Amino acid sequence: xxxxxxxxxxxxxxxxxxxxxxxxxxxxxxxxxxxxxxxxxxxxxxxxxxxxxxxxxxxxxxxxxxxxxxxxxxxxxxxxxxxxxxxxxxxxxxxxxxxxxxxxxxxxxxxxxxxxxxxxxxxxxxxxxxxxxxxxxxxxxxxxxxxxxxxxxxxxxxxxxxxxxxxxxxxxxxxxxxxxxxxxxxxxxxxxxxxxxxxxxxxxxxxxxxxxxxxxxxxxxxxxxxxxxxxxxxxxxxxxxxxxxxxxxxxxxxxxxxxxxxxxxxxxxxxxxxxxxxxxxxxxxxxxxxxxxxxxxxxxxxxxxxxxxxxxxxxxxxxxxxxxxxxxxxxxxxxxxxxxxxxxxxxxxxxxxxxxxxxxxxxxxxx
Amino acid sequence: xxxxxxxxxxxxxxxxxxxxxxxxxxxxxxxxxxxxxxxxxxxxxxxxxxxxxxxxxxxxxxxxxxxxxxxxxxxxxxxxxxxxxxxxxxxxxxxxxxxxxxxxxxxxxxxxxxxxxxxxxxxxxxxxxxxxxxxxxxxxxxxxxxxxxxxxxxxxxxxxxxxxxxxxxxxxxxxxxxxxxxxxxxxxxxxxxxxxxxxxxxxxxxxxxxxxxxxxxxxxxxxxxxxxxxxxxxxxxxxxxxxxxxxxxxxxxxxxxxxxxxxxxxxxxxxxxxxxxxxxxxxxxxxxxxxxxxxxxxxxxxxxxxxxxxxxxxxxxxxxxxxx
Numbered sequence: 001x002x003x004x005x006x007x008x009x010x011x012x013x014x015x016x017x018x019x020x021x022x023x024x025x026x027x028x029x030x031x032x033x034x035x036x037x038x039x040x041x042x043x044x045x046x047x048x049x050x051x052x053x054x055x056x057x058x059x060x061x062x063x064x065x066x067x068x069x070x071x072x073x074x075x076x077x078x079x080x081x082x083x084x085x086x087x088x089x090x091x092x093x094x095x096x097x098x099x100x101x102x103x104x105x106x107x108x109x110x111x112x113x114x115x116x117x118x119x120x121x122x123x124x125x126x127x128x129x130x131x132x133x134x135x136x137x138x139x140x141x142x143x144x145x146x147x148x149x150x151x152x153x154x155x156x157x158x159x160x161x162x163x164x165x166x167x168x169x170x171x172x173x174x175x176x177x178x179x180x181x182x183x184x185x186x187x188x189x190x191x192x193x194x195x196x197x198x199x200x201x202x203x204x205x206x207x208x209x210x211x212x213x214x215x216x217x218x219x220x221x222x223x224x225x226x227x228x229x230x231x232x233x234x235x236x237x238x239x240x241x242x243x244x245x246x247x248x249x250x251x252x253x254x255x256x257x258x259x260x261x262x263x264x265x266x267x268x269x270x271x272x273x274x275x276x277x278x279x280x281x282x283x284x285x286x287x288x289x290x291x292x293x294x295x296x297x298x299x300x301x302x303x304x305x306x307x308x309x310x311x312x313x314x315x316x317x318x319x320x321x322x323x324x325x326x327x328x329x330x331x332x333x334x335x336x337x338x339x340x341x342x343x344x345x346x347x348x349x350x351x352x353x354x355x356x357x358x359x360x361x362x363x364x365x366x367x
Numbered sequence: 368x369x370x371x372x373x374x375x376x377x378x379x380x381x382x383x384x385x386x387x388x389x390x391x392x393x394x395x396x397x398x399x400x401x402x403x404x405x406x407x408x409x410x411x412x413x414x415x416x417x418x419x420x421x422x423x424x425x426x427x428x429x430x431x432x433x434x435x436x437x438x439x440x441x442x443x444x445x446x447x448x449x450x451x452x453x454x455x456x457x458x459x460x461x462x463x464x465x466x467x468x469x470x471x472x473x474x475x476x477x478x479x480x481x482x483x484x485x486x487x488x489x490x491x492x493x494x495x496x497x498x499x500x501x502x503x504x505x506x507x508x509x510x511x512x513x514x515x516x517x518x519x520x521x522x523x524x525x526x527x528x529x530x531x532x533x534x535x536x537x538x539x540x541x542x543x544x545x546x547x548x549x550x551x552x553x554x555x556x557x558x559x560x561x562x563x564x565x566x567x568x569x570x571x572x573x574x575x576x577x578x579x580x581x582x583x584x585x586x587x588x589x590x591x592x593x594x595x596x597x598x599x600x601x602x603x604x605x606x607x608x609x610x611x612x613x614x615x616x617x618x619x620x621x622x623x624x625x626x627x628x629x630x631x632x633x634x635x636x637x638x639x640x641x642x643x644x645x646x647x648x649x650x651x652x653x654x655x656x657x658x659x660x661x662x663x664x665x666x667x668x669x670x671x672x673x674x675x676x677x678x679x680x681x682x683x684x685x686x687x688x689x690x691x
Contacts (some may be wrong), residue, residue, distance in 0.1 A: 006484030010473060017472040017511075203468050207434055212485035213454075213464040365434045 005213050007222035008229075012159050015192075015226065025188045026234050029180050030241050035175050036180075036302075037246045047072065048132040050139075051089070053079035060105035064122070065141045068098075073135055075198040089125060096126035096136045111151045122131065174250040177242050178328035179301040184234055186296055186321050187265035189227040191288045193271020196223075198284030201275075206364040224268045237309040250332040255340045259331070262344055263324040266351035270320070272358030300344075302323045320350040383410045384443075385429060385535050385566045391440035393426050393590075400426040402590035403440065409567055410534075410584070413561050415577040416570040417672070418587035419680075419685040424570040425465050427587070428539050432462050445535060458486045461528030465539040466572075467521060469512035475493045475499055477522050485529040490530070502526040504555060518549025525556065536560065536567045542576060543687070554579055572687035573671040584672070586679060593679045595664065598672055605678050608643040611651060613678025615663035623660050 015021050050068065054061045067078050079088050079097065089097050100122050110118035124140055126133045132358030149156065150151065164331045200206045235252065242248030274291065278284040297303070298312060299321035305313055330336040393401040401423045409416040416424045431444055433453035442449045445456045469478055476495050483490040486490035499508045502522040507515060512523060521541055528536055538557065542550040550573075557580055561567060571577055577584050578598045585595045585632040594601055613620055613631075616638040624631045624638070631650075632639045640655065642648050648667060655665065673683070682689040 002487065003485055006481055010470070010477065010481040013477065014470055014472040203632060204466065205468075205470070207429075207464055208462075208467070208487075209433055211432060211457065211460070212482070213487060214485045215455055364487075 004218050004222045004225065007214060007219060008226045008330065012226050012229075015230075021192065024191075025184070025230050029184045029234060029238055031108055032180055032183075033173070033177065033238055034240050036176055037242075047075045048096065048135045049057065049077055049094075050074040050136050051079050051092070051094045052079045052100065053081065053083070053085050053088075053097065054100045055081055055102045056100050056104035057081065057196060058105035060108050061100045064100060064104070064107060064143060064147065067146065071139045071142065071268075073139045085123075086125070094126075096124065096133050098136075098140060099123040099125070106128060107331035108147070108151055108243060123339055173242050173246040173248045174333050175247060175304075175329065177238060177250060178256075178332050179325050181235055181238060181328055182263070182299070182321055182325035183296050183301040184238075184286025185260060185324055186233060186267050186299075186301075187292060188231060188234070189223070189264055189268040190271040190274070190292055192227070193223060194274045194284045194288040195281060197272065198278045200280040201278065202280050210364040216362060216364060217355075218267065220272050220355065220359055223272075224265050227268050228261050228264045231260055235260060253331045253337070253340075255331040255337055255344060256328050259324055259327045259340065259344050262347040262351055263321075266320055266324075266347055266354060269351055269358045272362055273354050275358070276361040276363075295319050295321050298322075320347065323350075325348050382407065385410045385445060386414070386568065387441070387443040388427075388431075389441040391427065391430065391442055392438045393423070393430060393435065395439040401430070401437070404585075404587070404590070404592045406592065406595060408566060410542050410566050411564055412582040413557070413567045413569055413580050415569070415581035415584045416587055417572070417574065417577045417581075417584050417676075419572055419684050419689045422587040423590040424572075424587055425539055428537055428568065428570055432460070432464075432537055433457070446646050458488075458531045459533065459534050461533035461536045463521070463524045463528045463536070463538045463541055465543070465646075467524035467541075469515070469523050469527075471511065471513040471579050473512055474509050475504050475512065475515075475526065478512060478523060479526050479530060482527040486531045488531050498526050498529055501529065501559075503552070515547070518552060520544050520557065521545065521549075521553060523562075525553075529560075534566060536565050538567060538569045540570055540572070542571070542573065550576070572684060574676055574684065578672045586676060588680050594675065601672065601675045602670045605675040606672075607641050607674060607678070608670060609641075609645065609648050610668045610670070611640040611642060611648070611655065612664075612666050612668055613638040613640070613655065614661070614665070615661055616660050620660035620662070623658055627654070627658060629654070 052065055053067075054065060065076060068074055077094075079085065085097065085099050088094070101120060103123075104120050107120035109116050122140065122144070124133075124137060126136070128134075200209075239248070239252055242250070270291075271288070274287050275284075278287060298308070298316050299305070299319045300316065301321065305316045305322065305326070308316065323343040323346045327340045327347070330343065331340035384407045386406075388404060388406050391401055391404050392399065404423075404427065406414070416427060418424050426435065430437050430442055431449060433444075433449050436450060445459055447456045469475075470481075473481065476492075476499060479498050480490055480622045482598075483495070493619065496505070496508070499505055500631060502525050504519060504522050504526065507519055512520065515523060525536075525538070525541070526548050528538075541557070545553065554576065557567065557569070561580070569577070569580060582597060583595075584598055584601060585592045586601075587593070596604065614637050617636045618633065620638045621631055621633045624640070629640060632641070640651065642651050652665070652667075677683055680689065
């Protein structure tokens, strides 16, 4: 135990004296929180700009545009009636635009008077692959349906009512912060350990350590202890920023703390496993990036896994970070400790496997 | 720290083999790095493995340090087989590896304390200060290792190797890459350690270093020991005795000698006369003084390990590389 503590102390001093490591462990996650928090928390649901050319210019067409505006999904911008619709879109780099044809109001009146063949098409132009197009399409379709119901003099039978399904009033930051904690639990120890293994090999520190009584398992355990302490500080700062700057409601539960410890154990060990294959700092960096970057995006650190295509969702279930992100959200946001406990056990399973493989596979000696 | 009395141990075991190597072989798919070598290192002596780069010095030392497994043969350190018993002797051995680099962002006093803890030695600040003082780094004890000079870094490495008052020190090319001043300073430090009774296995490709510091030298080339003995014994056996230099004698002096029955060699404007036995030097000097020839100076030059190496290996060694 004394050897482990001595290594924690010596490694910690070196780590904290290297400003790059400290920046990425403590300051970088806070920058991400401030950046994403400011983008998504302060203005509520973002509105999509929609350019509209109203060729009818009647009370009915203006009412259609007003109804679109009332959806709170779009911000309205007018296209002059004398402009060519498509040329104007190109000239002004407009993503989505709506054209209301002349005769819009007259057609509605004919329909109200019982003319069954009366029909009018509004045209939505834009890039279908953009998510903004889908949002606008939904808004336009909903408004068109409402107009149709009104013309048919029908009553609304099914309506949607909103209800808060979590105990407290959560905001974007409450869902985002557990992902950033997971991201930090992945990047700080794993990238750090891969780089350390590369440096220790090229500078022959492993050989030097092999002449002492410190075992590889003790050395790895010391790194786990140090990174757990470092991540406690990092998470405390993140929570403080979340609460003070964004009024975050999510709390750090005991299960969340255990998940952070288990995750740090897991990714420190995974870093040592990658260290088995690393021969120099260049390959270390490339290997950590190749493993770390896809994982941080696929495991739901920044985007919900449910929004991904089915095959990516299946892939995400095989990634160790998924269980930390989802487990943290389960316990910190939804209060679902049963799921969090299951994910904690899965994380510990990964951690033990990585620890054993890392401690046995990494050689300090020469062949 | 509870220091063992190294001097007492030495006195108790003078002549005892601290290292025993028999038929040691280390073979790789493309090369045999160590090819069946035998040697012993006695307690309290400085034993030097001398040879050019690639001769097998570091491979041999790393086998003895427990860092490589031999292909064949036997190697015992402090009575333990290096393959099976190294854990039992780890704290009795100090190691300065080849191209030692310290941890950049630790100060020497922190590095020494850290290293002591890795051997389970409880060290006080006074113990650490004492070790730092021993290697002459007292005024640099609080400087980040990153900012130490090359020589100071090696001194720090030796300080770390000394934390457990080890009975045996492995110093693998401790002065390679250092400037002459730093090399001399390290020689003084190694000499001090020797006087304090430490057994030292020193590898080097500097012939003068081995001659200055070692009690016993094994010259390695292509994985084999080509000569083994004390520097004076090697010089006496292979060095060709003493050379009398007739500075400025030129061709005239050179041509005057054969008629007096003296074999000589013209080397630029100097004439060299080799005298194999020390007892023959004085009569030869008297004989030469009686011959008329142009001279600026007469002096004698003792053979060195460099002459021994040249004779045995057939090439000179410059910075660890064999030169034609």
